[in-house]
Amino acid sequence: MNSVDSQQRVLSGMRPTGRLHLGHYHGVIKNWIKLQHEYECFLFVADWHALTTDYDNPQTIEAHVWDMVIDWLAAGVSPSAATLFIQSKVPEHAELHLLLSMMTPLGWLERVPSYKDMQENLREKDLDTYGFLGYPLLQSADILIYRAGSVPVGADQVAHVELTREVARRFNYLYGREPDFVELAEEAVKKMGKKGAKLYSSLRKSYQEEGDQEALLKAQALLKEQQNITLGDRERLFGYIEGSGKMILPEPQALLTEAAKMPGLDGRKMSKSYNNIISLREVDDDIMQKLKTMPTDPARVRLSDPGDPDKCPVWQFHQVYSDESMCTWVKEGCLSAGIGCLECKKPVIDAVVAELRPIKEKARQFEENPSSVRAIIAEGTEKARDVAKETLDDVRQAMGLNYR
Ligand code: TRP
Ligand code: SF4
Numbered sequence: 001m002n003s004v005d006s007q008q009r010v011l012s013g014m015r016p017t018g019r020l021h022l023g024h025y026h027g028v029i030k031n032w033i034k035l036q037h038e039y040e041c042f043l044f045v046a047d048w049h050a051l052t053t054d055y056d057n058p059q060t061i062e063a064h065v066w067d068m069v070i071d072w073l074a075a076g077v078s079p080s081a082a083t084l085f086i087q088s089k090v091p092e093h094a095e096l097h098l099l100l101s102m103m104t105p106l107g108w109l110e111r112v113p114s115y116k117d118m119q120e121n122l123r124e125k126d127l128d129t130y131g132f133l134g135y136p137l138l139q140s141a142d143i144l145i146y147r148a149g150s151v152p153v154g155a156d157q158v159a160h161v162e163l164t165r166e167v168a169r170r171f172n173y174l175y176g177r178e179p180d181f182v183e184l185a186e187e188a189v190k191k192m193g194k195k196g197a198k199l200y201s202s203l204r205k206s207y208q209e210e211g212d213q214e215a216l217l218k219a220q221a222l223l224k225e226q227q228n229i230t231l232g233d234r235e236r237l238f239g240y241i242e243g244s245g246k247m248i249l250p251e252p253q254a255l256l257t258e259a260a261k262m263p264g265l266d267g268r269k270m271s272k273s274y275n276n277i278i279s280l281r282e283v284d285d286d287i288m289q290k291l292k293t294m295p296t297d298p299a300r301v302r303l304s305d306p307g308d309p310d311k312c313p314v315w316q317f318h319q320v321y322s323d324e325s326m327c328t329w330v331k332e333g334c335l336s337a338g339i340g341c342l343e344c345k346k347p348v349i350d351a352v353v354a355e356l357r358p359i360k361e362k363a364r365q366f367e368e369n370p371s372s373v374r375a376i377i378a379e380g381t382e383k384a385r386d387v388a389k390e391t392l393d394d395v396r397q398a399m400g401l402n403y404r
Pocket of ligand 1: 049
């Protein structure tokens with residue numbers, strides 16, 4: 001696969017945190033569900049990443065893996081649209097991680113902002129480990145092994161995708177340089193035919209001399225159309241446009257997921273550790289109980305006190321669940337003390353109950369049939385491995401490790 005095709009490939013992973021909640025659903029999973037129909041998606045459980053922080057309690061990971069996969073499936077992530085797998089079942093990630101670790105400067109990892117932040121946030125845990133420092137590099141291997149063009153992540157993960165780009169660039173620079181690269185590339189140009197060769201050369205010149213991005217895209221599109229050149233030549237020609245070596249590992253882009261509009265019950269980010277979640281498998285009585293008791297604008301002590309929706313987490317729920325006329329009803333009723341808070345919450349309760357009903361039903365079916373879940377993952381893992389092996393072959397070849 002060349003780097004233009006790889007733009008169409010999306011990869012994302014989630015650490016196995018167990019059952020998912022509405023924050024995951026509205027913040028991440030719904031986005032995946034949309035992307036799975038627009039791109040070739042590889043979605044996986046990052047169980048090795050869980051070990052970087054939970055190395056002292058690995059026994060809990062397994063249950064979390066399956067609970068999370070069931071929730072993905074129940075929420076609508078589709079195994080016929082996306083490839084679903086578990087990181088540790090594709091050991092190629094580990095080999096690529098190891099090989100990348102040889103050429104990754106320590107400073108690049110120490111400077112990743114999440115490194116010091118996490119260590120400080122998880123003070124009670126000793127995170128002065130080799131594995132934890134390597135967390136973002138393992139993530140780079142996850143991405144690069146599929147030559148993914150886009151990586152949907154939240155803002156906190158953008159630095160990891162940025163590191164991945166630097167690692168890919170360094171890899172291509174170090175190992176994409178065949179001794180006779182320029183001659184081989186010029187030979188390959190000729191194989192495009194007179195017209196193609198001329199166009200390629202002039203686009204390459206515009207890009208290299210004037211940084212013309214348009215020309216870069218056009219040259220890449222031109223290469224994509226070529227039918228008579230080998231994969232090796234294609235990679236050479238991709239790299240040659242930009243003046244580097246052969247493009248073995250394309251640089252991915254972060255596809256920034258907009259911040260979740262859905263807060264937790266207390267208005268902070270929804271998170272298990274804040275105890276403010278509604279899980280995707282929450283029973284109806286608990287949904288009702290939790291929403292009925294959730295805090296509202298603290299200034300509304302009595303029914304006759306007007307409130308301000310902007311100071312109330314219930315309003316944010318309405319923005320997720322309610323149409324325009326309902327939102328107007330809330331706004332006006334709240335500001336004028338025309339409606340009570342329980343009255344205001346009622347449509348939200350109904351919407352959450354209705355939203356989760358089919359999800360819970362599907363989750364129940366998967367729970368009752370764990371072998372179907374295992375089969376989905378086995379199939380996805382096999383597909384993922386085929387792709388991963390191909391990349392790893394090219395990587396070994398580029399590094400001179402393909403001897404027998
Ligand atoms: N680090 C990511 C997170 O905490 C999970 C992850 C691991 C990931 N590997 C990845 C995300 C590769 C995107 C791509 O959310
Ligand atoms: Fe919040 Fe609705 Fe009560 Fe206003 S009326 S404070 S928006 S719950």
